[in-house]
Amino acid sequence: MRDATRQPLVWESLQAAIAGRSALDILDAGGGTGGFAVPLARLGHSVTVVDPSPDSLAGLERRAAEAGVTVTALQGDAGDLADLLPAASADLVLCHSVLEYVDDPAAALASVHTVVRPGGVVSVLAANPVATAIHRALAGNFAEAADVLRTGTWGEKDPTPRRFTGDTLAALLSKAGFTVGEVQGVRVFTDLVPSRFAEDDPDGLVELERVAITHPVLRDIATRLHLLAHR
């Protein structure tokens, strides 16, 4: 799993959202092996990861031990947060690359809402079907590109069960009771340019992505869409 440093602009957005606040209660729903949870714990926050995968939680515990921090690992489903954690107990909840896999994204976000404190923030990151359509088309898979635009998946072999447009994500968050911020497009160019260009000038690419992240046209073709929303 990616470390937060591999997603520098999502990390920057989170940092800006909690700027100047210390010792926060943070929940990473579907946090996997702790790519964000462990760096957040290193900043002094109190971090809990809820994830159904025992293997991921074991990886999280190893990563936390290597970093010399403690992260609370709870096995569970994003839809059951209300049973696992006290209501209104988190200042920040991460829900990154998880809504694609849960049984019911609306129920999962309703569950997230119960654990966010009034004034608290949820950070949602999700796969964008438009980017996948571009990638499938560039690989010559035109029918799959059309399918992913129509249905959010490109076929039976697609490992991602569903994808979301910015509008769909914003509507889901709104319906769950959140006040939704701006849609950000994460990885507009990174997955399109040849990797040798990215390796030659990584800082230039991040700077380009920083300009593209809220660009009104380009953000809609990004590999992932990121939204911050407030309770």
Ligand SMILES: C[S@@+](CC[C@H](N)C(=O)[O-])C[C@H]1O[C@@H](n2cnc3c(N)ncnc32)[C@H](O)[C@@H]1O
């Ligand atoms: C693509 S990984 C993302 C991990 C991490 N959030 C990240 O951004 O790197 C998807 C994660 O969602 C978890 N997951 C799958 N179904 C879930 C569910 N119903 N509730 C919570 N997490 C779930 C998986 O175990 C896995 O750790």
